[in-house]
Structure formats: structure tokens, C-alpha cells
Amino acid sequence: MNPAGRGHLPRHSVSVAGVVIRQDGRVLAIRRADNGTWEPPGGVLELDETPEGGVRREVYEETGITVGVDRLTGVYKNMACGVVALVFRCRPESGCERLSDESTAIEWLTSDEVSDRMGDMYAVRVLDALREDGPQVRSHDGRKLIA
Template sequence: MPVPEFLLALRRHVGHGLLPLVGVTAVVIGEEGEVLLHRRADDGRWSTPGGILEPEEEPARAVVREVREETGVEVEVERLASVAAQEPFTYPNGDRVQFLDLAFRCRPVGGAPDTSGDETLEVRWFGPDALPDMPRRILDRIGYAREDRTDPFYVT
């Protein structure tokens, strides 16, 4: 997954220290309740599409962009599904991050699964009871997006 230029510039100043970043994630749910996932090129694992919020970017616009870039599918944001701080993570190069994840429930409105970008190995729709093995935090996002509620989940 390419690192945005603004983040590379910031890392030149702070080194590998822990950076708090805002991430956006899409839980794209189809008409039959299926979920759009992509298999990431960086670690080979299945995940919901998403990425880092860039400077001056609106979160809902960022999540639409990320879904298009990673899957080829065009989406419309329906609502904010959850707001959660993720556990700190260290990349193989030593960079440390902690994401505040804004997960949005989205619906597909066009496009088609596409793996021509450099971030994705595979794109597939999965039935609600046939999800692949994924970390608990991703399964939780999917669960929050499926709930029939108007307010997002957050820890109090």
C-alpha cells in the first residue's frame, strides 16, 4: 500500500515514533446482504476497503475514493457505522501508528470489481455467513454496519 506523501514528509521529522492517524473504512453491503472485501497486496489478508484520511479531505469523500481505488466499485455512503481507536501497530519498517477508524456503511451504486491497482490482489462479495478469517476489529466493523441503528457505535 503506497504511503501518502504528506505522511512520508511527517516521518522525516518524527522518525518511527507513534503517530495518531485517522483512517476511514467502508463496509459495503449489497442488496442480498453480501459484503464487499478485498485481499490486500501488502499482507495477503481479506479486509474491508479503506485507508488514511489525507489533509483537508472529508471522511465520507475519502471512503468513496478508497473503495474505488481498492475495488473498482462505486459506492454511496449511507451512514457512519462506528468510531473506534485501534490498537497501536508497528509496520515492518519500524513505523508505529494508531488509527482512529471511522467506519461507514455504504451501498454499491456502480462499477465492477477490479484488481488492476497495486493495493489489491482480489475483490469478492461474501455472504453474511461466509466471511473469511479476519481480525476481530474488522468483523466488529461489519457487525456495527449491519445493525439497524442511526447512531454510530463508539466506546464510552
């Protein structure tokens, strides 16, 4: 039995995302096929992979871009869903942008375009990755940050 007195351990899902930044400061973003939202590429971390390996896999699968992972820039927990997202600053190394089953558009956005196109919960992850004082640790309810 766990310390909270329940007969089972709490379950969390872990996701990873890559904020891929070109030398000109533009950030790689995808428009998701399932809901039409703009987000940094990413997805669920597999049980048998490291966070860095997972972010490299997800970015490549969704965009065709191979990346180097520089550093963790933020940890974000969706309190409503129990999803913990690890966000990494990445740099493009090779490849060419291509759509996938998960993306209907791929663009390199400025920070202003990120703020305009992405919902708050994704824009903050990208903007945090552009900062030098991370990693940031934030919680949200799926729509808004929780203080």
C-alpha cells in the first residue's frame, strides 16, 4: 500500500516536446492533424526510451528534421489529466521538413507568431525554451497556468 493509503500507485503519463530553434531564432512548429492546433513537435515518451531519445524520435516522426538536444527548458504538469511534459531546447541537424500522419503543416515561427498562433499552454513552453534562466516548472489545468 502506498503512503496515501490507497491500494494502487497514482498513474501519470510523460510526454516530451522539442523546441527546435534555428540560428535565425525561428522555432519549428506543427499544426496537429487531430485538432488543428499549432504546437512544438512532441508526444508520449515510450517506456523503453530516454527523454532525450524520445524527443529526437518525436521531432523526426512529425517533421522529418533530425535534432540535437541541448537542454531541458521546462517541466509542465496538466493537473486535470496527470500528464507531465518535459520540454527540451533542440537544434536542427539534418533533414527536410515533411508532413506526417500527425501534422498538416510545418512552419518556422518567430516568437511573436508563436504567441499569436499557439494556445497559452503551448506558447509558454516555447517562450520558456527561448529564455536562459530555466528550466521552468509550471502547473496548469489544461487551459490556464496555476499559480
